[in-house]
Amino acid sequence: MISTKVTIAGVEWNNPVTTASGTFGSGMEFADFMDIGRLGAVTTKGVSFTPWTGNPVPRIAETASGMLNAIGLQNPGVEVFVNRDLPFLKKYDTKVIVNVCGKTTEDYLKVVERLGECDVDMLEINISCPNVKEGGIAFGQNACSVEEITRQVKKYAKQPVIMKLSPNVTDIREMAKAAEAGGADALSLINTLTGTKIDIHKRKFVLANETGGLSGPAIKPVALRMVNQAARSVRIPIIGMGGIMTGEDAIEFLMAGATAVAVGTANFRNPMATAEVIEGIQTFLVNEGINDINEIIGCVN
């Protein structure tokens, strides 16, 4: 019997696969296509204290083996999440990770405090969204502010705290260490890489926001490198993400040092993508004669 169980900050997942925030909603749209309960965890779309309208359209553009998005964290706010989305997720045997976003430190803390009263397994703090002007990435590009907001969130959080890091920095190791110093229980990386696309016939940017976050297979080598660098720099567990489409891609991230992985853009191409990644991981373990998935975590280091 092969074990795919992993433990992150004291929370045991049945397998190491979750969803990347913003690519799976709260799972409702995917329930037609797959059993949500097969996932190790569901990571929700970013939740803010009040409803956010997001950015103007066009909000997405396709690029070679990737896509740019500038959704701008549109979401209905924490009360709707707690009353509508959370009861839906609690029907399934999967861990619930709520992604938290805010424009000010106080915004984050209000959401964290509200979720402290709820049956949520873990919090993922988004300090790395490239598409909102205030908050978001402004917190994630400076080691001092990463450490400070982590410390603040930890004071209020009732659940383990995962800090989601941005790749749009000079040295990911500094951000990883800063989050760890601030008391983070885990890290997730990478968020999207800032990019743009130009319509040469109209001579203008494709996205209304001009720039967006690049995701998909195009960013996988960068993500793997950063996950590996972070894994060598901190002791806390890492959830790795960036262009994972298959079980083999997920195995690469685990070998690079991630304890779990998140599937993102693949959900847009194939609504069963997460289930297929889980199957792909199991097939790999069987074929390689590995009994416990934890044997391969960080094995290349």
Next chain:
Amino acid sequence: MAVYDRALIISQAEAAPGIFSMWLETEKIAKEAKPGQFLSLYCGSEDKLLPRPISICEISEDRTALRLVYRVAGKGTKEFAGLKAGDRIDVMGALGNGFPLSGSKVKAILIGGGIGIPPMLELAKELDCEKSIVLGYRDLTFLDKEFIPYGQVYLSTEDGSCGVKGNVINAIEQNELQADVIYACGPTPMLKGVKAYAKEHNITAWLSLEERMACGIGACLACVCKTKDTDHHTHVNNTRICKEGPVFLAEEIEL
């Protein structure tokens, strides 16, 4: 309920320069499909990640096949145009809400503009009432003759090469068309014109919108449009075109 299928291509032909007509055998999707709904079509090459939303043009009488009429606009649609009868393609559908088929005893105007014309064909077939069909083109016409069995057809072209010179509203006014309800699909400037015309004449109008999409199933929130009131799902004045649309009551949305 939307399903994923690997559909068999029954036929593929160029209906006009750059406009292709493709019949797909997909019983799983066709049996539930409604006019105004769309499919997500997936490219074979994985460097083109996102599905392409394409509206349903016709549903076969035995409800085992769907017809799509689409314009080659980029690399994805170019790949689709290269597929031949016997090939297979991954599709998901039927997506979106479709046009409401209000009962008979009303007079309807169906308006299609450019590549917004194809979804009006199945609607023209299924809508049981007196119909005027107004089709707007830039210059070259396509699909227009196929509407003849279902109502009186009026054409407009920007260059005046066929029908009324001008746009679909010019065609409606010059032909003095009357209606209780309007159904329209086409480019946003046309839909803005239709919305204003319907408001001025106190006519109910259903508009089918288009926007860049990623997932097609309501998760990514890429394809939103502004709404007059707060949307029930997102709790802001932004609704999802792929899920709550693509067809909306004109007065509920802002263009």
